[in-house]
Amino acid sequence: MNTKAIFKVAAVALLVSQLIACDDKKDEQASNNTAQVSQTENLAQQQNAQQAPVTQLTKYNIYNKEDQAGSLSVQQSGNVFSSDMELGWNNRQIKIEEVITVDEQGYITSQTVKGISAFGAPIDESFSQKGSIAQWKSTNEQGEEKVDGKKFYVSMDGTGVANSALLKAISNSENGKVQLLPSGEAAMIKLDSVTLSNGQQEKTVHLIGITGFGFSPDFAWYDDDYNFFATDGGGWFGVIPEGWGREHLEQLQDIQKEADNQYLKDLASQLIHTSEKPIFITNANYVDVISGKLVEDQSILIQDGKVVRIGTEIPDGDYTQVNAQGKTLIPGLWDMHGHLSKNDGLLNMPAGVTNVRDMGNTHDNIVDIERMSEANEIIGGDVYRAGFMDRESPYAMKMGKTVDSLESAKAAVDWYAEHDYPQIKTYSSMEPEWIKPLAEHIHSKGMRLSGHIPAFMTAEEAINAGFDEIQHINMIFLNFLGKNIDTRQRLRFTIPGEKAHELDLNSKEVNDFMALLKEKGTVIDPTVSVFRSLLLGEAGKVDPENAAIYDHLPVTVARGFKKAWMDIKPEERDAYNKSADAMVAMVKKLHDSGVTVVPGTDSIAGFTLHRELILYSQGGISNADVLKLATITSAEVVGNEENVGSIEEGKQADLVFIDGNPLEDMNHIRRVALVIKGQNLYKPDEVYEAIGVKPFTKSVDFEL
Template sequence: MSSKTIFKVAAVTLLVSQLLACDEQKNEQTSEQVAQVSQTDNSSNNTSQNTQQDAVTQFTKYNIYNKEDQAGSLSVEQSGNVYSSDMELGWNNRVVKMQEVITVDEQGYITSQTVKGVSAFGAPIDESFNQKGSIAQWQSTNEQGEEKVEGKKFYVAMDGTGVANSALLKAISNSETGKVDLLPSGQAGMIKLDSVTLDNGTEKKTVHLIGITGFGFSPDFAWYDDDYNFFATDGGGWFGVIPEGWGREHLEQLQEIQKKADNQYLKDLADKLIHTSEKPILVTNANYVDVITGKLVEGQSILVEDGRISKIASDIPAGDYTEVDANGKTLIPGLWDMHGHLSKSDGLLNMPAGVTNVRDMGNTHDNIVDIERMSENNEIMGSDVYRSGFMDRESPYAMKMGKTVDSLESAKAAVDWYAENGYPQIKTYSSMEPEWIKPLAEHIHSKGLKLSGHIPAFMTAEEAINAGFDEIQHINMIFLNFLGKNIDTRQRLRFTIPGEKAHELDLNSKEVNDFMALLKEKGTVIDPTVSVFRSLLLAEAGKVDPENAAIYEHLPVTVARNFKKAWMDIKPEERDAYNKSADAMVAMVKKLHDSGVTVVPGTDSIAGFTLHRELILYSQGGISNADVLKLATITSAEVVGNEENVGSIEEGKQADLVFIDGNPLEDMNDIRQVALVIKGQNLYKPDEIYEEIGVKPFTKSVDFEL
């Protein structure tokens, strides 16, 4: 939700990025839930549609691949100006089924569109757009609108199979300015980066790597032919799409080129936005939070040399320094996201949010190693990376991303591989066999690694802890310990049961207190990701997700619209229970903390912003602000075993300094007001970064001269 990187618009990356924004959402759908598409009546399009009778029909079927095998398919039929598409994509317990029909005019602008189906999280999809003359109207389960269009505007659906992107590129290519105005708002353009000719033995095909700008925080890249028809895309190592007749070897060829182009785009941004000081950095007039004592230390100067804090004093003599006047702002150590699923662009959200350290809880090996290396070398903007090796057992619900195993011996072999490749931790997923956990934990511990993850299906959290779990991911797994053992948590039940029943659990009961005592005794760490679970339970169609309401107006419109979607198909009569259960999850985090259990904050969703919300929820739940900051800094550093180098503002430690325009010890909402970030010898101005990616800054950055 990981998240990570959301709101892609190419055929599958639109969906995949939203779905992977959370490592913990649900969907269990049947074909009967998918509504059949009927084309919208539109008298203004009669002439255009009548011409389709004589048009040549073109049909293309695409294969959607995950890391190991096929995950779905996309079929596209074009007849004249009418495009029809049908997509099905599945992984873990999530299945997306969607059908789309669009009609375009001669310039590529949409005149009518219908999208119907079921989202990965269970919510129905039913969207339509229609333009008669200058009047454009759109309606979905999430929003409706009408506008008198002056000139030409291209409608952007909230959901879709991606087929509209080909029409959009044609509209952009026909534009004199190279830009197209969007409905409901915004503007799109394109970047052409590379071309390649493929040969499958019977056909040669020249395709072009094109990025669509204006839809999200960075361009969405995919491959198109000479006529801007979609051909293929790489979903950042998660999923890839290519037509039948072209094999995985062709997809891998394109992926390598696309990866280099993505890397170069991000490197150009890094060169522009990372300010590296060759001289020592002197911060003056600073008030900093000693996260170990929870106290504010006022009126200090901090000297950074060779990326480390060499001196903290009330006065440091002048010298040949890059000087930064904190002007009384509050400095805190760099924040930690202890549940990320990193993409190479996440640093554009993490660094301006003051998130300088990320524990990645599941990724492809090549991707996370690239991110780690490129971040260290300033080739991309990025946090320090701490890796977890991902593992799931082969099953219809397997999340095929890291290592998929079919026996205890193959699971142990996977552990050996991760240990040899520098992973300090293993994360297991929901399909793992309960009987494997004890011997697997012993093997993991023998290698000096830790074991964390989802509680396997048909197992309780208490059983997993006694079998050797060092850490549990997600707050729902804590509640499920009390809601029944024989639950197939590979399926949607791991979401619906806590949604329906979490609020009924007495947190002061003996069984809860006994479980808290066990967690404390075993030293078990809890990574609750409570904000993303509240989004799951609270989001309603047509309403701004309360978890993201505070940032809604700061985001690009095409991104913000996604926070007006329902994730789950929650019935009206269930709403009260789900709302109360969302609050119970915050109360459980407070119960864990008060019981002496180590809690670490993570996102599993959109980078940067979600961590701020996670910390605000902890504060609102009753944990003191000083303790919240401690959990997000030195406690997290202790959990990964690097507290000697990072996690607090102390002499000798790595310089991870976040300047807050306000005082989060008094008001945790101030955590969003990041005015400067210093990491090592690098300085980051949040307002500068946010403006580059279309985000309205939260405060003005501290200025300095190199």
């Protein structure tokens, strides 16, 4: 599904534009009596026309890893700005038109945003301020506030047209900060400047980050007047004006990446507490995830990043001491379906997610994340990579390797094998006839094959052709909901939404399929929480999958969970709600049938993994089994269970302190009070507060 890409695209969309406009200001002083116009009036009209603002048009190219993914048109005339953006990838197509009017200081006085979101939900939003009264309305929310002084409205959707205006407002403020509507505060960070050459043309631009929108600043390049010029979307999408080539974008990307890295390095230096001494934990109750039992009142000694002793004795020595009284220790959690960004560790680590399997990324980005995490340059845990592959088509997801033949697909496998990828993930456009010979080639390299079931192929056919693992719960339902479905399109979401609840999970065809999965040892990565968000999301209502964390998030992030993903009609709502519940029931069916299930997110880091585990528990899987799936079972799937995945002597120190007991209540999984990874200790409340998140509990204290 790759909704993580949507969060990244949204971030780019909110960065990609400068002030844009068409001037709708017309001189409405013309008389109804127009039969005669004097020479004096003609002269006055000509003078007014000469003084009218000149409309400026700028067009931008939006690039993915391989080619152009979209465009942005930018116009400016006076203080009225307009833009339109089109951006497509896989089966997603964003189309947005936006118009804003600003005052002399850059504050928005009116704004309209209309269009279609990535999964088809309509966008219709407006804002206006008349005098001291600010009003806003969209398909998701509406509000009104009497504004004492200046406040800047932040739209829920848009092309990013308002960012340049916001920077101008910040630059005009007395304290370098601007209050936001509906709430929040924004400021800017200026990091670097560069002069680009393009033939005889030169352009000086500045790298500026806007703080207050999310968990970390939104960086982009602006000119001296804060007009947008370019941005790098973390390797997913890049934006630059027409006439400036990809070589200029790449030049800026390198600088932006280094500046972004430095920001994260500075945070890491503040938030990673490294013990030079052995770490000694007392009064520990820990979960033995292999037996599913709680082992009480133990002491745990960590030395050189490993658990060297578990027992009841207290040895002499100079230690960093940690009192675990009242907390339950579990092994570090695993997210088995991430799409990592360098700042994801700021969400994963305080959530106790210390191991992530990345299911698709650019090679340079994921290698950087591995290297920087290992060196403590950024906050992050252990990374396990899957090489991403799709076939060239109008629906191709151009992120890893895009191939056009079986031979080029095999060559891509060879490349990934040479670069130490243990697994290949294929996507929806792959040719069904390629899967069997491709799987044989992948297996000959000692690698695993997983992915979306290719269009016009069933899950059963893919398993028999050599799939070792299937991504996403919808692919399981689609095995029974019809043949020859073009799952490159949104059908892979709408058909399960409409029909998943109709499937009898105790039918012979379902039981036979379960037996096949178990016989073949096929692993299922359901990402059920993000699919429930897709099916349950309603405009104006908080996504039930994220309701428990809603009040903990920065307001500009939280508002995103009041949006509909899909355009679901009222008469379809009951079916979609029931299908969302059926997906949880299917996970329970898989587990009860002896099929290996691994929890993953494919969405916002950290928080979604917690929700995934809570859903498994609510669906009827025992809490002990849920913790096992999220720890030692996941370690076994990636082949590293000898070193990590459980709390045992000789294994890596990978410990999460829970304020409560998740064996009794899986909702306690959110209350992480301390994380130890090797010799590093992390206080979740410190990390959360640094990124604008309200902590879920107070952290365990210690002295180095």
